[in-house]
Amino acid sequence: MARGGQRGATQQRRGSQSARTRRNEEGIIPQLARAVREVEAAVARRSAMPEVRAKFQVVALLAREERTRVKNDTGLSDSRRGEELKRLDGIATILAQTAARDSTLFTLLDENAEISESAKAMRRELLRKAGVDEPEPEPTPVAVDPELAALAEKRVTPLSVQAYQLSHPFLAPDFAHARVKVPPRRLAGWELLEPLFRSFERAAPDAPACMPLPEADQLTALTGRHAPVGRELMEHQAQLIASAAEGHRTYLLADEPGLGKTAQALLAAEAAGAFPLLAVVPNVVKTNWAREVEIWTPNRRATVLHGDGDDADGFADVFVVNYEILDRHVGWLGTHGFRGMIVDEAHYIKNKTSQRSQNVLEIASRIRSRIARPLMMALTGTPLINDIEDFRAIWQFLGWIDNVVPQGHLMEALEETGLTPADPAFYPAARRAVIEQGIVRRRKIDVAADIPARRIADIPVELEGDAGRSIRKAEQELARRMVERYDAAIATRRTGAEVEGIDHRLVRQVAGWEREDNSTKTGENVFTMMRRIGQAKAGLAADYTAQLARNVGKVVFFAKHIDVMDTAEKTFAERGIRYSSVRGDQSSTTRQKEIDAFVNDPDVQVAVCSLTAAGVGLNLQVASNLVLAELSWTDAEQTQAIDRVHRIGQAEPVTAWRVIATQTLDTRIAELIDKKAGLAARALDGAGEEVEGGAIDLQTEALVALLTAALEARGD
Template sequence: MSNLGKRPTAWVDLTGSDDENSAPQPKQARVSASQSGSASQPRPSQSLNARDAWVDADEEDEILDLSQDADEGNGWVCVGAIDGKIVGIRYYNGVATMGEQVMVQREPGNPYDSNAIRINNVQGTQIGHLPRNLAAKLAPFMDSRSIVIEGVLAGEKGGWDCPINLKIYGPGEPIARAQVEAKLKSDRVPIRKLGIAAPKQPKQAVPPPQRRQMGYHSSQSSSQALSSQPEPLPELGIEHFVEHSERFRPRDVEKMVEEWGAGEDALSKMPFAEQPQDLVSTLLPYQRQGLAWLLEKENPVLPALGSTEIVQLWKRSSERSNVFTNIATQFSTQTPPVLAKGGILADDMGLGKTLQVISLILEGGPGTTLIVAPVSVMSNWVQQIERHVKKERNMKVLTYHGSNRKRMTHREFAEYDVVVTSYGTLGTEYSSKGKNAEKIPRKDGLFCINWSRVVLDEGHNIRNHATKSAVAASSLLATSRWVLTGTPIVNSIKDLYSMLKFLAVTGGLERMEIFNAILSRPLAAGDPRAEAILQSVMRTWSLRRKKDMKFVDLKLPELSEYVHRITFRKDEREKYDALQAEAKGMVKQFEAGKSKNGLDIYRHMLEVLLRMRQVCCHWKLCGARVTDLIALMESDGAVALTKENRAALQLLLQLNIDSREDCPICLEELHNPVITACKHVFGRECIEKTIQLQHKCPMCRAEVADAECLVHPAIEKEAEEDPDLDVETKSSKTEALMSILTASRRDPKSKVVIFSQWTSFLNIIQHQLTEAGMKYARIDGSMSAPVRDRAMTTLESDPDTRILLASLSVCSVGLNLVAADTVILADSWWAPAIEDQAVDRVHRLGQTRPCTVWRLIMEDSIEERVLEIQAEKRKLVGKAFQEKEKAGRQKTTRMGDILKLLS
């Protein structure tokens, strides 16, 4: 292993070149101290970007943002490889060994060659450059974002150069990929084919629909089937629906492969911690095991001399005991690497993650713990600490939140055992008054102190690493870092990257370029080595126990889940098929590259998708297709804020809300969503702050004079305010739902929660419940907290109120619904975690009755393909935790999911 540990002088005089193909070299070059190649990495808040700069002696380092986008290339396919070399390595102190993953980055600001492409090791330290002639051919492709390049050292470093294997990735879309390949060939790029094709199409993850004739359909005559007003339905027992539905076990646990991860048997044999003396509550056995794991992860130890143990993916070389190698990236160093302290506590919802962390605070030694939580659960932390910690312990807790809070110093924070704050407060203090570039530690506020530990509750809130919350969390100074989440992977493997970055892992996976090369793209291609690395990562940094594991022994009643398929009536099928034909036409336009505006076609696809999903529930949700909305999306520029245009903009805004789009400024989920006259949707706080600074839309630069120009969502109408609702407006889905309700009511103690994403659908169901004389309560986003509380109390205490209508977004987190024993999911979308959370409001500690979940799915519709996508996302979590998997592969982009649904 050449040059390992070699440290050249900080300044060198570079006056010549190796040969005509050598990469450009500066007359003076400097690598900043933080990028010197030491494996002792700085905290995330202090680490510099993975680029060096060409500077003069008296200037501070300027970090140039010149590389290919680190987040690019997900879902792309390998089009070939190049066997090349790195030149100029004697001028740089980048430590590297054969087989190591490296970063390939453009350097257009290089004064000696505008085509320069540099090679960095996983720590961001430069190794050298690609030769001039190869860089000249590749640079235009990198600059146009046509390709993404991965690099692996193919041999040992010599005195002058080092072999490198470059993998070239092109777009997954066939036409665009063919164009890139043709251009590579015409430009004589020395690329060789690897025989790697595009990933195979996923196998069907959900069994094909069984076209059974349900009792309430088969009893209808053909003429009745054509009518939207069928005869009254016969009452059917719940056994009928069980018999005519598919048993659904989305969260079954499969035995793990021993060498890949800890299975249920291994988890049951984990060591136990002692019961904390200052804790009032007695920990359950699995919670004592969790505490032991938490304490161990706060005190990690590198492999001992001569040990074959692997710790946080680091192993000690058997040949040279002073060398540590990361088994994921193959990066090697003589300097002992810094180990991350902390991890991801990913226990199922309801298993007591809060109590285990309180125990850790009591047992983990002195210091102040910072807990970052959503506003809705901040008070829960204070209450739980008061409830579970003995009074004589005198634990001091501070709630640090609100616009009137005092900016505290590190000495003032240190007076408390626990400080509880919100993600919003954290993000605001990180970037307030442009201070995001200010050095850390600061004089006051959350970034002035090195916390004993930082705990992110509902840690999946930072799953997008580019959001303000994620950047701020990773910038905190802390000895130990913890993520608490029951859903560590919500949409894609990239969710995990943000958590690893927050945990300050070392060895390369904390860099997006390396994470994509080692995990994201190989997993999409079904690479078993990547799956093994992912499972090793999760075994190392994550602990996940589930409610149905035998050793957990919560003694919860049985949970039975069913997919109940429903057949369209002829009139409903005609409406659905018309929308589907339009959708497929747009897909063909998009794939053929004929769409003139990518954002418009994306919005149009979302609109048709929404209508297809809604017509599965009830055609009234679609209304007449709003031609004004289509015309609005196709028009150029801003529109006049007339009454008609405001109504159309509100429809477009609601489309983005229903599709769960993100705010393009902060990249968080839409918060207080508004839309501009130029048809761009933002969180209100973000766009108002932008208007104060520049009075322009950050997306298209259109003039936005003031906040009065923003259009807010339409005010939701209550069901009784809608004169168009009547008993005759029934759909196949509402008929099936009412039949299940009627059957469940034969058990006098049974209570039901009906979840839907759309309050307008809840309105329709509510009207039909009223007509049927069924007493109900309701919770949705239009209600104040006291009104919601009264609805909860009514469901729990009133024996005649046996139905709760619930908005999925409002009720998926933080509520206890154990008064019910049946859940009906009236509609579905592609992120299964939200549905799982909703079900867990009912099936949790305190539940005493067997629980049943019904998923209502229209046969041969988009709803069945939604189940396929859900299965793929569950498979992704399964790869990490070895839960039961079904065939298929994950998509990593929203557009990928859309194209799958519409294909």
């Protein structure tokens, strides 16, 4: 009996131990113990891959939750509670030892640390293995905002983009150069954003406003391969591109207009390999961006988004979209795999509550969530319009700050100062830290040696809507009418007078007949066509002028017709931009009063001038930028207008911005004006030599070009 009693006691002890073993293998703690050992081994092998980091974070979070549950579970005995807390302490110890090997893991334990989707999925899997079924979180019910619902309905994905996505089903994220989110350490608890803004208000007048850029002797090797054949980079442009080639990735490019910000941005993208590239731009310069892509990065293909993007090329390298239609495309733009994003005239997003700003910030955030170090560039000659707070949205777009604190490099730089906002020295140091994130500001006068004293820069614009369609239809009708006259002349020729291909002599005769035939009352002629084009461009030209005025101060706006001037003045009034008006029907007293206001009153930003009435006899060198809203029929008239600004007393290089309507006669007229100017220059340079081709009649030459293009299109 004694032996039987001993056997029974032994079996009871073994049963108790077996039960304890089974109990210790149940629940979440065993799963956490195995997972933390896997993380420990991986980090010991220096393999802190994203999945290892996610597992470290999940183990730490679940261990924290389990500790809270064990402490509050009234159904546990004290001994059982102590046993489980001891096991959790062991897991915590391994976590701490592992993080000591890789200090970046500590950032995953911060209470504000983000939890990725992969980490959430890993958490659900660990709980499932532990026998805990955690339901998917139900979305918090919210009231449906009718405006947001309407916005969602407007969102589109162009067919060509869908084709691209089908051919690239796995757009892999790139975190090869990821940097760990840097939380405040010594500066924890300090309000930092406001002091950063204030640091720019407190800056000394001569404080630098440009980040350090490579020296001139370092440029050749870094930038020579990025400039297209036949295009020479100016030194200030090459410096920024060299900076991108060296690895810098965020820029607030605040150069004055006329210093080639678009070219710098495109070539920086080339140097950084930031394609596909997204460019968000004002509507008035959308076409110009596509042209600049062709000029500066000829190996890249651009597509311009219009409306719902029906004619977009989803396989392009550069996507150009204007702010006004961004809301329709914000969905797919965030997932297209862009490696860079440029925001032109970035002061457009200064109001963070606007839908426009929210769309830009959303896309930027989604790009950064997939690409660790994308190229992000904000282009604006005037980052500040109202007050220092205008910086907020731009800095957030660039990833320098979020809604609460500085981020990444900027936070590191502020920590390294060893100062706090309580120290006066903090402000210049903080301003310098922000500038070194990528603020680049050069004025024309600073780089005058790089740029010519006078230059003409074309701004191509697309005429959209009913006006654009009507003009293109009228131009087609004018071409058709001349083709009929050409064909009629060919049909009445005597035998033996045939010419193979296009008879260019006859083309010129038909163009002359068309110009001289004032009896044609049933269609457009070249004069009325150009006037209609000027009317259609008026709003776009005024819009661009308003941007210039915000960027550089005083601007002269030239137009041929009163209705174009009226449209411009209405636009300026609506924008709160003060202007003076110089017209042909004014008395000499009124005219001088308007001129004096522009020259002497710092609040008068624009002079709206008649090309014929104000093209001579005025001194407007208080401005260094002018806009030619309509083209002249003579190069001399254009030159006279430019010379109102480019004259003795002008201290800065002058830029004439010529607004050109693409795919219309406007483009041909601009080319002819340039050709005529070139002929005149050759005649002067040749000391009176005969100029080949003689004088150019712009009206006739425009008609010749139109008729020739129509005949070539039908295969003559």
